[in-house]
Amino acid sequence: MARISKAACIGGGVIGGAWAARFVLAGIDTKIFDPHPEAQRLISEVMANAERAYKMLTRAPLPVKGTLNFSESLEEAVRGAEWIQESVPERLDLKRSVLAQIDIAADPKALIGSSTSGLIPTDLQRDMKHPERMFVAHPYNPVYLLPLVELVGGEKTARAVLEDAKAKLATVGMTGLIINKEIDAFVGDRLLEAFWREALWLIKDDICDTETLDNVIRYSFGLRWAQMGLFETYRIAGGEAGMRDFLSKYGPSLSWPWTKLTDVVDFDDALVEKIAVQSDAQSGQRGIRELERIRDQNLVGIMQALKAGDEGRGWGAGRLLSDYEAHLWKTAPKPQANPAKEPLKLLELRVPSAWIDYNGHMTEYRYTQCFADASDALLQMVGVDADYVKAGHSYYTVESHVRLLAEAKLGDALYVKAQLLPSDGKKIHSFMGLYRASDDTLLSTCEHLMLHVSSKESRSVPPLPAVMMKLKPLIEAHAVLPAPDAVGRSVGQRK
Numbered sequence: 182m183a184r185i186s187k188a189a190c191i192g193g194g195v196i197g198g199a200w201a202a203r204f205v206l207a208g209i210d211t212k213i214f215d216p217h218p219e220a221q222r223l224i225s226e227v228m229a230n231a232e233r234a235y236k237m238l239t240r241a242p243l244p245v246k247g248t249l250n251f252s253e254s255l256e257e258a259v260r261g262a263e264w265i266q267e268s269v270p271e272r273l274d275l276k277r278s279v280l281a282q283i284d285i286a287a288d289p290k291a292l293i294g295s296s297t298s299g300l301i302p303t304d305l306q307r308d309m310k311h312p313e314r315m316f317v318a319h320p321y322n323p324v325y326l327l328p329l330v331e332l333v334g335g336e337k338t339a340r341a342v343l344e345d346a347k348a349k350l351a352t353v354g355m356t357g358l359i360i361n362k363e364i365d366a367f368v369g370d371r372l373l374e375a376f377w378r379e380a381l382w383l384i385k386d387d388i389c390d391t392e393t394l395d396n397v398i399r400y401s402f403g404l405r406w407a408q409m410g411l412f413e414t415y416r417i418a419g420g421e422a423g424m425r426d427f428l429s430k431y432g433p434s435l436s437w438p439w440t441k442l443t444d445v446v447d448f449d450d451a452l453v454e455k456i457a458v459q460s461d462a463q464s465g466q467r468g469i470r471e472l473e474r475i476r477d478q479n480l481v482g483i484m485q486a487l488k489a490g491d492e493g494r495g496w497g498a499g500r501l502l503s504d505y506e507a508h509l510w511k512t513a514p515k516p517q518a519n520p521a522k523e524p525l526k527l528l529e530l531r532v533p534s535a536w537i538d539y540n541g542h543m544t545e546y547r548y549t550q551c552f553a554d555a556s557d558a559l560l561q562m563v564g565v566d567a568d569y570v571k572a573g574h575s576y577y578t579v580e581s582h583v584r585l586l587a588e589a590k591l592g593d594a595l596y597v598k599a600q601l602l603p604s605d606g607k608k609i610h611s612f613m614g615l616y617r618a619s620d621d622t623l624l625s626t627c628e629h630l631m632l633h634v635s636s637k638e639s640r641s642v643p644p645l646p647a648v649m650m651k652l653k654p655l656i657e658a659h660a661v662l663p664a665p666d667a668v669g670r671s672v673g674q675r676k
């Protein structure tokens with residue numbers, strides 16, 4: 182795939198900083214140019230939140246982080262970059278002049294995306310010498326988690342450039358949707374603007390306050406829209422009679438006096454003050470970074486739930502996350518199955534806040550998750566990867582006994598080691614320990630049994646020779662190790 186190895190972010194505010202985080206966490210060396218005196222502090226805070234979110238989001242092998250450097254000049258930042266993302270304030274004159282500077286300094290083949298929320302690319306590329314490689318790449322906040330980028334070409338943009346941009350975005354876990362025609366505000370912000378305009382009227386007219394309005398969204402259609410869009414949701418709302426019936430039932434109401442959509446509310450001081458006061462009452466007790474962390478944790482939870490959607494195949498943004506994880510597994514250096522006479526270190530992680538329960542320690546099913554992830558790492562090591570599973574073979578866990586011996590706390594660095602017990606490879610019998618890295622304390626153990634299956638035939642079969650070739654030497658190497666005391670232990674047995 183068309184991987185990016187060097188990127189530049191011109192403008193490192195809310196959006197440019199989060200683009201930088203997306204690139205760096207995808208293993209891309211990134212340079213930022215932003216004259217803001219506090220740019221480094223602000224971006225390091227965004228980076229910290231992004232890293233925290235990724236630790237919760239996936240156990241797939243993220244690449245080694247790219248480097249992040251702050252440049253003294255725009256020219257220095259764009260030198261050698263293959264993707265340059267402009268994210269300066271939303272002013273046509275400023276963006277035009279910044280894009281023209283990028284154009285002169287950049288490699289002629291470099292792709293140049295603008296984060297603009299609504300300015301059309303034909304206007305933005307006017308003063309460029311190589312406008313064919315410039316396009317709108319409109320992301321959504323937070324860029325490091327939300328995967329959509331609207332790709333919009335101007336009159337001079339080459340179609341192949343949009344296709345190339347789409348392919349490159351897939352390698353950083355994003356989906357580029359190419360919009361057919363350029364219009365102000367594209368598709369997403371076109372919809373959001375209409376929505377926002379109506380919301381402002383509802384506040385101005387004292388129909389509700391900001392908190393009530395937000396509650397209306399998050400307890401109802403906000404939940405729906407994370408998983409199905411407007412049309413698919415309304416198709417279902419039409420019942421068995423379907424979309425045509427839905428349109429004939431509810432279409433006429435669009436001409437009733439329900440909305441003020443075409444009028445723009447007057448943004449006078451009184452309205453600004455009213456909204457600011459209500460918003461302070463609603464959320465002012467929490468800082469922006471704290472709100473960002475809450476938002477990110479919720480987004481991660483939603484994406485993970487969607488990953489399990491459609492009977493495990495993944496749905497919407499969850500399907501995309503699965504595809505990105507498959508790409509990460511495929512491109513990561515293959516873990517080596519070294520048949521040493523000692524337990525294998527399979528997993529290293531840090532306990533994120535989402536894993537802590539009301540008792541103030543890691544909640545019980547996360548211990549099981551650590552062992553499940555460690556088993557997956559073992560399977561990857563012996564060649565049971567996405568292609569092997571797709572071809573119709575896999576291992577299923579059939580039995581597992583987890584003991585919780587000591588508490589894992591927020592932020593603890595943990596690791597899992599596994600000893601393979603004698604078995605024929607059709608079965609993998611293992612004994613795993615979860616340890617705290619700071620003092621090697623054993624926190625939990627798991628005796629685990631997996632069975633190799635033909636998923637097409639739904640029955641147990643021997644593994645394919647390529648897997649057996651890697652697995653057998655590991656089992657043989659561990660055969661000389663003494664069996665851990667707790668092997669075969671029953672529930673409730675004394676230590």
Ligand SMILES: NC(=O)C1=CN([C@@H]2O[C@H](COP(=O)(O)OP(=O)(O)OC[C@H]3O[C@@H](n4cnc5c(N)ncnc54)[C@H](O)[C@@H]3O)[C@@H](O)[C@H]2O)C=CC1
Pocket residue numbers: 191192193194195196197214215216217268269270271279296297298299319320321322
């Ligand atoms: N904030 C949002 O929710 C979204 C914003 N966007 C778009 O992203 C762009 C940036 O918006 P934000 O990040 O929100 O604004 P921001 O105000 O947070 O960041 C803009 C940054 O650009 C820097 N800057 C100003 N002049 C510069 C120059 N000549 N060269 C380099 N850096 C310069 C500023 O110091 C500032 O850090 C805008 O076009 C906006 O429409 C797109 C999607 C969402």
Ligand SMILES: C[N+](C)(C)CC(=O)CC(=O)[O-]
Pocket residue numbers: 297298320321322370373
């Ligand atoms: C407010 N905004 C127009 C800058 C928002 C966007 O462009 C997209 C988003 O993240 O909502």
